[in-house]
Amino acid sequence: MQEQTIQQRLLNDFQRDFPLMPRPYAEIAGRLGVTEDEVLIALRELTEDQTISRIGAIIPPNTAGASLLAALAVPPAQLGEIAEWVSSLPEVNHNYEREHRFNLWFVVNASHAEHLDDVLRHIEHRAGLPVLRLPLLEEFHIDLGFPLEFSGFS
Amino acid sequence: MDGMITLDETDRRIIRETQAGLPLVPRPYHAVAEKLGLSADEVMARIEDLLDYGVIRRIGAVPNHYRLGYTANGMTVWDVPDEQVDALGELIGALDYVSHCYHRPRHLPDWPYNLFAMVHGRSRDEVESKAETIAGLLGEHNRAHAILYSIRILKKTGLRIGD
Known part of the structure; x- marks a missing residue:
């Protein structure tokens, strides 16, 4: 196995425990045996080519307000139109088309349960379809990042 | 530590700012603090508390799985x-290729599945072989399952908080 590049180590080793100190990039540089500038340049490149979307805080589900995974079984002819306005709702932060009779899957977030219910009723009324409501009952996997394999990654 | 914490407006502003992405400058917490009109010490102390209470789960690089070749995203349901x-x-949930694993309610007769496991792979074949492994682990407890592949990402933004 080849030695990992700085960029690969930045991707895999710093998905959590990003240093909480005045100069975190200098701390990372020390661990990787490179300079602070090299770390900053590598991270800018990874951000610019969208290999990483950001270095930031990850908020677990159901921490702030009320949220719910929801699905609709939309007739194919209406899918484009319904998908577009569902995406346009500010309370919807993820919206995926999936291969299934239930073909539109989205996450609704609201500041409190009543507001969440209002949004779901609005969607049902406007789509003329029942919304499958799939609240999180238990989370088994604590999301601490995702191990990446770099074979074939250049 | 999981417990109760009451977020004030300053906490919410710090969360919004750090969730959007830390700036790539030598002193990123100072930059956040300056933007919010706070001291860097206060920003770092509050982030530490938010991490301790699990309001922030982690801070780190967020890889774009699609960009890295993980283009097959299968929501396996059991x-x-x-x-x-x-x-x-x-x-x-302990399998390293499962990024999320949740218990959700079933809704009979339309939706019989109560266990969700998100599986990422570089191809559908890879996702299917991983799903086979899951089926093997579940054994006789697996009464039915399906894999729902994503065809299009229509919207994906970070969780909005406190609006």
């Missing part, structure tokens, strides 16, 4: 006995 779902969820 119908397992309710009395077994906790033990089976722990088992499946």
Whole structure:
């Protein structure tokens, strides 16, 4: 196995425990045996080519307000139109088309349960379809990042 | 530590700012602090508390899985006995290729599945072989399952908080 590049180590080793100190990039540089500038340049490149979307805080589900995974079984002819306005709702932060009779899957977030219910009723009324409501009952996997394999990654 | 914490407006502003992405400058917490009119010490102390209480789960690089070649995203869903779902969820959630694993309610007759495991792979074949492994682990408890591949990402933004 080849030695990992700085960029690969930045991707895999710093998905959590990003240093909480005045100069975190200098701390990372020390661990990787490179300079602070090299770390900053590598991270800018990874951000610019969208290999990483950001270095930031990850908020677990159901921490702030009320949220719910929801699905609709939309007739194919209406899918484009319904998908577009569902995406346009500010309370919807993820919206995926999936291969299934239930073909539109989205996450609704609201500041409190009543507001969440209002949004779901609005969607049902406007789509003329029942919304499958799939609240999180238990989370088994604590999301601490995702191990990446770099074979074939250049 | 999981417990109760009451977020004030300053906490919410710090969360919004750090969730959007830390700036790539030598002193990123100072930059956030300056933007919010706070001291860097206060920003770092509050982030530490938010991490301790689990309001922020982690801070780190967020890889774009699609850009890295993980283009097959299969939501695998399983119908397992309710009395077994906790033990089976722990088992499946521990697999390193499962990024999320949740117990959700079934809605009969339309939706019989109560265990969700998100599987990422570089191809559908890879996702299917991983799903086979999950099926093997669940054994006789797996009464039915399906893999729902994503065809299009229509919207994906970070969780909005406190609006």
